[in-house]
Amino acid sequence: MGYSSALLLVFGGLGATLFGLYLLYDMRKKGLLHKIESLPFPEHYKTILSKTPYYHRLSLADQKRVQRSILLFIHTKEFVGVHTDVTEEMKVVIAFYACLLLLHKETESCYESLKTIIVYPHAVVTKQIKAFGGIYTKGEFLIQGQSANDTVVITWHEAKKEAYHLRHSNVIIHEFAHEIDMMDGVVDGVPPIERSKYDGWVNVLYREFNTLNAIALKDRGWGKYKLLGEYAASNEAEFFAVVTERFFESPASLKHHFPELYNMLKGFYNIDTAKLCA
Numbered sequence: 642m643g644y645s646s647a648l649l650l651v652f653g654g655l656g657a658t659l660f661g662l663y664l665l666y667d668m669r670k671k672g673l674l675h676k677i678e679s680l681p682f683p684e685h686y687k688t689i690l691s692k693t694p695y696y697h698r699l700s701l702a703d704q705k706r707v708q709r710s711i712l713l714f715i716h717t718k719e720f721v722g723v724h725t726d727v728t729e730e731m732k733v734v735i736a737f738y739a740c741l742l743l744l745h746k747e748t749e750s751c752y753e754s755l756k757t758i759i760v761y762p763h764a765v766v767t768k769q770i771k772a773f774g775g776i777y778t779k780g781e782f783l784i785q786g787q788s789a790n791d792t793v794v795i796t797w798h799e800a801k802k803e804a805y806h807l808r809h810s811n812v813i814i815h816e817f818a819h820e821i822d823m824m825d826g827v828v829d830g831v832p833p834i835e836r837s838k839y840d841g842w843v844n845v846l847y848r849e850f851n852t853l854n855a856i857a858l859k860d861r862g863w864g865k866y867k868l869l870g871e872y873a874a875s876n877e878a879e880f881f882a883v884v885t886e887r888f889f890e891s892p893a894s895l896k897h898h899f900p901e902l903y904n905m906l907k908g909f910y911n912i913d914t915a916k917l918c919a
Contacts, residue, residue, distance in 0.1 A: 677716050682708040689733045692805045695741060695889075698917050703744060710740035714751045718758055725762040731797055734804045735760075738813040742821060742885070745911035752820055756791040763798045786812040788819035807890050807918070818885035822878055830877030834909060842909075845901045850880045865898040892918050 686708075690696040699707065714736040720727045735758060740751055787794040793816050803811045825833040830846055850873075853866050857874035868891065873883035887895045888906040892914035896903040907913055 677712050678709070680712055680716075682712065685729070686711070686733050689730055690737055693734070693737060694805070694807050694918070696737065699744075707737065707740050707744055710743070710751050711736040714740055717751070718755060720758045720760065722760050723762075725760060725797065727760055731760055734800070735795060735813055738804065738811065739817045739820075741889070742814065742817055742910065752817070754791055754823075755793065755820060757793075759792060759794045761794065761796045764796050765794070786816040788816045788823070793817065793820065803890075809887070809890050811886050811890050814886050814889055815882045818882040819878065822881055828878045830881035832881070832909065838908070842905060845905050846877065846881065849899065849902060850874070850877055853880070868894055868898055889914055 696704065696707075711733065715732050718736075720732055720735075722731075743751060786796060786800070795813060795816065800812050802808065804813065819828065821832045822828050822830060825831070830850070831839070831842060834842055853869055854874045856862055856864075856866050857871045868887065869880075869883055873880045884895070884899075884902055884906065888903065888910070892903070895906075896915045903915070
């Protein structure tokens, strides 16, 4: 047998092996999804969800849909507690808000690239380099959540306070907005959207971000931009995450002060949160 034939045989065998492994993975994945589909939704999960400001406002059809998504999320992600035990309440609440963002999005899976949720009991101090307005600051910063690659970090003390009331901010929504932003491979404040809507999205988001950024640098003349806050001026990705928080947590205020931003998010998430929360 010649060298070329042997090489072809080796690569052919390798390709067949990889294809076989893919089929096995696909079969196992479909089996897991089928198993999850058949699981009943626990009644004590419903009790936890009933304490949130959104669950009881959803239609019965949407409640059923989010229930399926929650089960899929909980059974396909690894929850890791650091200096705390991960409870079912933590899993259900985190899964609910994560899945609420994708409730009306056409997606077969719930954050497929996300593997791990790390839960801390309290805010975490980390050493970071932060950029704001071209100025870089190195130091220790208190974080309540973080999203990077295939992992989301949530601090439960803050998350729990925000989960059961509309409090203007919601760390779970914030971090999963980042996850959605990452779905197109670029963290830039522009999530996966239809090509026909891209220019309109960029024009509205970047215009409002640039205005907020200029106000934050001067730290005066905040006006309606106080609703968004200084942190949203950090960069476009943080701006998108913050306005997503406001869209779900303060929808009436966002709609009143920033109707273009509100309508842009309403069109993306396919939810009229102002009407839902009225």
